[in-house]
Amino acid sequence: MPWIIIAATATTSSVFILTLVNIYLYFSYRERFMKIWAYAWGVHTFRYLFLIGSELWPSSRIIKEINYLFIIASAIILLTGTRVFIGRPTGRKENLIGVLIAIWTIYSISSSMPIMTAMIPIFAFLSYTYIHIGIQLLKNIESKGVASRITGWLFILWGIHQADYPFLRPIEWFAPWGFLIGGVLATTIALGMVLIYFERTHLALRAKEDRYEQLIESSHNWIWEVNAEAVYTFASAHVKGLLGYTPEEVLGRTPFDLMPEEEATHIREIFGAIAARREPFHRLENTNQHKDGRLVVLETSGVPFYDGNGGFCGYRGMDQDITEHKQAEIRRDVSKQVLQALNETHDLKVSLEQVINLLKTDMNYDAVGIRLQEGEDYPYLVESGLPKDLLIKENSLIEHNPEGGICRHEDGSVCLVCTCGLVITGRVPLDNPLFTPGGSFWTNDSSCLLHLSVDQEPRHNPRNECIHHKYASFALVPIRYKDKIVGLIQCNDHRKNRFTMESIQHLEGIAAYIGSALMRKWYEDERINLEKQLHQAQRMESVGRLAGGVAHDFNNMLGVIIGHTSLGLMETDSSQPIYNHLQEINSAAERSADLTRQLLAFARKQTIEPKVLNVNDAITDMLKMLQRLIGEDIQLNYKPGAQVWPVMMDPSQVDQIMANLCVNARDAIHGVGTIVIETGTIVVDDAYRINHSEAGPGEYVWITVSDNGCGMDKDTSAHIFEPFFTTKAPGEGTGLGLSTIYGIVKQNNGFINVYSEPEQGTTFTICIPRHIGAQALPPQKDAAMLLPSGDETILLVEDEPAILAMTTALLMNQGYNVLPVCSPIEAIQVAHQHKNGIDLLMTDVIMPKMNGKDLAQNLKMMYPNLRCLFMSGYTADIIAQHGVLDKGIDFIQKPFPLPTLAVKVREVLDLETHESPLFS
CATH class of the missing domain: 1.20.1070 (Rhopdopsin 7-helix transmembrane proteins)
Known part of the structure; x- marks a missing residue:
């Protein structure tokens, strides 16, 4: 088959x-x-x-x-x-x-x-x-x-x-x-x-691919593949979170395309050598630029891969974001270096310059500045990277009204503008996410602030130079000294997303370091200032001894000149040629007496009569006189503070202060200008004393006199309170005006500040301690009247014959019956012999063998109702040893012109009979 x-x-x-x-x-x-x-x-x-x-x-x-x-x-x-x-x-x-x-x-x-x-x-x-x-x-x-x-x-x-x-x-x-x-x-x-x-x-x-995709998606790392030419052929979705790009935007580019130019060159060399050897690599640090512009540090690992024939195809690997880890390392290093900088030098400004340079270079911020309190303002002490026009506009935070005066809150504190003002004053909206619990302000996208209304805007102020200069990210961190904010750190960057909560906390830590450095500086400055004050006190003591040494004799001589020229003027017709000569002599003598008083005021040995007064009322009474002093070309603005506390001070000293300051302001203004006088109250605490170590803690009343004149540089400001120092031409000033003010302020336990910039004007701030106790009496207007006279009997005791003769003539010219004697012993004898009674004892305080106080006590035994008027040409510290400057004791300072003498004698004689506390 x-x-x-x-x-x-x-x-x-x-x-x-x-x-x-x-x-x-x-x-x-x-x-x-x-x-x-x-x-x-x-x-x-x-x-x-x-x-x-x-x-x-x-x-x-x-x-x-x-x-x-x-x-x-x-x-x-x-x-x-x-x-x-x-x-x-x-x-x-x-x-x-x-x-x-x-x-x-x-x-x-x-x-x-x-x-x-x-x-x-x-x-x-x-x-x-x-x-x-x-x-x-x-x-x-x-x-x-x-x-x-x-x-x-x-x-x-x-x-x-x-x-x-x-x-x-x-x-x-x-x-x-x-x-x-x-x-x-x-x-x-x-x-x-x-x-x-x-x-x-x-x-x-x-299923395996699904597992790999799930693993890639579940990983926080960026998985990637590059070909033999280092071009990305695969990028996981996490590249979006790391660098802001989608995977499609990355494909076809190389890793070096995502890096800054300098970093790309460096990493290309390293990767080229590794790829040439076909070696794997691990934890290769590289800096990439995020799509929004900020820098991201990645840690990259990769292995080579091959085709079926063993041909090199490229690398597969992953990137891990270690930016925060690297930033934490940098922050730790910066903190160490900041501490080292603040501890190594005693010059705070030099230390803070190192601090801002560290923040600018190591933290990679575009601009950094530090503001510190200076008076009532908070200008930049140090800065790096800020544009000049921003510095000019933003340096001062004090808000001014259209007249040039300083705007203040109801409590007397100055109004500060911009977000910086909110941070410094601590007026932080609790529900605003832009502020941290520590009071810091920060944003990573300043453009969002432009869409806020004035009411919604965190600053409550339209001024915003940082946004106008295209700073996308900026942070303002308060600097605290104890419990008070005394400044801030400002960090600006043109890139978005430059800050994290960790970086803000780091800046707050640095601000705390600066606060501690300020405390050390304050203690060191206080020690140095105490040494300076000691040296200044020693110099003033020398000037005071010199002034006190010549004051008595000089005042006596001036008293003779002033008294006799006053008598000569009264007895000479104004049409006679000699009348003008007598006037010139009298004017020169009074100017000399005023010069002596200024010298004594600087040395704090001027004889004063402190009273409880309201500075608002005292200045109001002077306004017309001050306007005459400064002239019509200069506008005088007065802004009295509300509910100003009383002070204990001689009213004449307020007059001296205001007159000297307004005259100085007038001379600083060339042509038309403005002088602004303001008053208010302030509470001085430890934080305020950081930059004002001469100020003691407590409550003060302040007076400021500001002008828009030529201003001064810091070298000039350092010497203005020295006696005889002047910037005026010879013959235009004695150099004692500001030193007199300085002496008056110190004599009243106050302090004085001056702020001035060339071509920006000058502001003087006088602070006098608040008086606790009786309130100031309302001012009373003196009625115009003729020189008072009388016919009472006055026992005049003066050991200087010339003064004795001059005073006798002045008193007799006013109608009084004068019993002149040149010693206390002779005065007692005359008092025993005079049977018609004595109404007033006018005696020099310091005399040989017996002083005026002991003489008055002896005569009081004979004349219990005897009134006493003491006089002296010595300085206040010497006279005070004899008890005649105590409250209730009548005293007149030599030299005295006739009007002063006539008014004082009549005032004492018209007092009701009383027993002086001198003898109680």
């Missing part, structure tokens, strides 16, 4: 091809079930070879036995491979049945039994085996694809076909078709098994 040989040969070829395919797949993928399938189809190939042999040699029983044994073996092996493929254990029962059938086959053929006795068990086993395999494939969960279902049903059909083989094989016309059907089914099943494998492989690959 040649047809069966041809059919068997064709089937053998196809099965052999399947064997080769499975062998190839096994060596390609090294799957165990592929190896078993290759064995199964190889045995099946031999089965057909022996089938052909059995047809060629029909009488050979061995060939038939081997043919049937190969059929059984291929079925068992195919079943085993399929079970391995689907993950099921080996079928021991099926294997045992196959072995038993094989034994039966050998026995039946060897015994020459009918062929059907061998074929029926064999093909029944094959039918069971193939149907079982088909069912297992259809049930297998991991093989639910189309190929698996088709192959499973084909196995079942093949099993059914094997069952009918013993019965249809003898039918001659059907036998070729049977072989053809079997061969097609076998080939199709083999291909289906391969498809099932690839289907499963595809699904496994998809």
Whole structure:
């Protein structure tokens, strides 16, 4: 039957091809079930070879036995491979049945039994085996694809076909078709098994890819791939979070395209050397530029990968954001260096310059500045990177009204503008997210502030030079000294997102370091200032001794000159030529007396009569006189503070202060200008004393006199209170005006501040301690009157003959009966001899053998109602030792002109009879 040989040969070829395919797949993928399938189809190939042999040699029983044994073996092996493929254990029962059938086959053929006795068990086993395999494939969960279902049903059909083989094989016309059907089914099943494998492989690959994608998505790192030219071919979505770019924006670019130019050059060299050696690399630090402009530090690791032929394809790796870690390291280093800078030098300005340079360079901010309190303002002490026009506009934070005066709150504190003013005053909106609990202000996108109304804006002020200069990020951190804000740190950057809460907390820590340095500086400055004050006190003591040494004799001589010229003027007609000469002599003598008083005021030895007064009233009474002093070209603005506290002070000293300051302001203004006088109150605490160590703690009343004149530089300001120092031309000033003010202020336990800039004007601030006790009496207007006179008897005691004669003449000119004597002993004698009574004792305080106080006590025994008026040319400290400057004691300072003498004598005589506290 040649047809069966041809059919068997064709089937053998196809099965052999399947064997080769499975062998190839096994060596390609090294799957165990592929190896078993290759064995199964190889045995099946031999089965057909022996089938052909059995047809060629029909009488050979061995060939038939081997043919049937190969059929059984291929079925068992195919079943085993399929079970391995689907993950099921080996079928021991099926294997045992196959072995038993094989034994039966050998026995039946060897015994020459009918062929059907061998074929029926064999093909029944094959039918069971193939149907079982088909069912297992259809049930297998991991093989639910189309190929698996088709192959499973084909196995079942093949099993059914094997069952009918013993019965249809003898039918001659059907036998070729049977072989053809079997061969097609076998080939199709083999291909289906391969498809099932690839289907499963595809699904496994998809599952693996899903796992990798999930791992990539769950990772906070950026996973990437670059080709051999370092061009990105893959970028995970996390690049958006790290650098602000989408994966699509990164693909086609190199890592160096995302770096600053200098960093890109550096990293390109490092990576080029690594890639040339095809080496993996780990934790390569590199700085990248975020899409919004800020810098991001990444830590990069990568490994090379190759194609199937071993060709270098590129690198795969990941980037980790270590910006905050690096910033934390930098912040720690900066903090150490800041502490070192603040501790190494005693010059605070030099230290703070180092601090801002550290912040600018190491923290990479575009501009840094530090404001510190100076008087009532908070100008920049040091800065780096801020534009000059911004510095000019923003240096002062004090708000001024249209007239040039300082705006103040109801409590007397100055109004500060801009966000800096909010931070410094501590007026922080609690619900505003732009402010931290520590009072710091920060933003990473200043453009959002432009959309806020004035009421919503955190500064409550439209001035915003930082935004106009295109600073996108800026931070304002308060500097505290104890519990008071005394300045701030300002950091500006043109890039967005330059600050984090950690960086703000770092700046707050540096601000605390500066606050501690300020405390040390204050203690050091206080020590230095105390030494300076000691030296100044010693110098003043020398000047005071000089002034006190000459004051008595000089005042006596001036008294004689003034007294006699007054008498001469009274007795001379104004039309006579000598009248003008007498006036000039009198004016020169009074100017000399005023010079002596100024010198004594500077040395704090001026005789004063302190009273409780209201400075607002005292200044109001002087306004007309001050306007005459400064002239019509200069406008005088007076802004008295509300509810100003009283002070204890000699009213004449207020006059001296205001007159001297207004005259100085007038001389500083060339042409038209403005002088502003303001008053108010202030409480001096330890924080204020950082930059004002001469101020004692407590409550003060302040007076400011401001002008818009030529101003002064710092060198000039340092010497203005020195006696005889002047910047005026010879003959235009004595150099005692400001030193007099200084002496008056110190004599009243106050302090004085001056703020001046060339071409910007000058502001003097006088602070006098608040008086606790009786309130100031309302001012009383003096009625115009003639010089008072009288006819009472006055006992005049003066050891200087010239003064005695001059005073006698002045008193007699006013109608008084004068008993002049030149010593206390003579005065007692005259008092005993004079029988008509004595109304007033006018005596010098310091005289040989007996002073004025002892004389008054002696005469009081004879005349209990005797009134006493003491006079002296000595300084206040010497006179005070004799008790005549106590409250309630009447005293007149030499030299005195006639009007002063006449008024004082009449005032004492008109007092009600009382017992002076001098003698109580």
